Amino acid sequence: MSESAAGPVGTAQEHENGAATRRRPGRRPGTADTRGQILAAASKIFAEKGFDKATIRGIAREAEVDPALVHHYFESKEGVFVAAMRLPADPGQVVTRVLEGPRDRVGYRLVKEILTVTAEPAAREPILALMRTAMTNEQALTMIREFITRAILGRVMAVAGVPPMRMEAAFSQIFGMLMMRYIVRLEPLASADIDEVAELVGPSIQRYMTGD
Structure with missing residues (x-):
């Protein structure tokens, strides 16, 4: 049953x-x-x-x-x-903070923000990995270039009215700074204080972006 x-x-x-x-x-x-x-x-x-x-x-x-x-x-x-991509910060939020203050300190704030978000090894490693990959991989290079253009450069140009050539020149210098500081580890740049580097490089970035 x-x-x-x-x-x-x-x-x-x-x-x-x-x-x-x-x-x-x-x-x-x-x-x-x-x-x-x-x-x-x-x-x-x-x-x-x-x-x-x-x-x-x-x-x-x-x-x-x-x-x-x-x-x-x-x-x-x-x-x-x-x-x-495990980036340490949202570029949109970084750009917002950079553009919030006085216009004549945009270059300083941009350099300081980027160095601050990449200060910790665990935070900057994904960025460095992307940079290294972009040097040898065309697909990765295209992906990163498009993201930088849309999410960072395009946003700054739209809000601050920076011409494309000026914005790209500024970003290329920042890219080189990161390479020398974190990949090549060129001293004394590699171990210099964030504020010190921002005060040194910031005026050049400012000149590129605003002509000041």
Whole structure:
């Protein structure tokens, strides 16, 4: 009697399990690892398509989640990029802080902000890794160039009215400063105090950006 009672139950469970395995796959809801899935997908999409051609929908499709979840965790494509590349700060927030103060100290504040967010080895290593990769990998170079152009240079040019050539010249000097300080480790620049470097390099950046 117990066997016959158990039989229909077992059959029902088998049907239910079979239906589950046959259920058509769809976009996964948020889970404990959703953020990690999105970041893995974003890294792949950015590497393949670059920053400009990557989209929130494309990243969501690769991660098999709803695009709303990408917005929920990262707000924007820039936010996804910052997290996927493990950058130590959101460039948009850095630019906002740089542009908040007096115009005649923009160069100083820009240098100081960049040196401050890269002060800790663990924070700057992802940036240095990207810089090294960009020197030998065309796809990485394109991705980084597009991100810098949209997220940093474009934002400063729009808010401060800096011409493209001036902004790019300023950024190239900052890039060189980071190379000499953290990769080549040229002394005494490598161990100099942040304020000291900002006071030294800032006026040159200021001249590039504003002509002052």
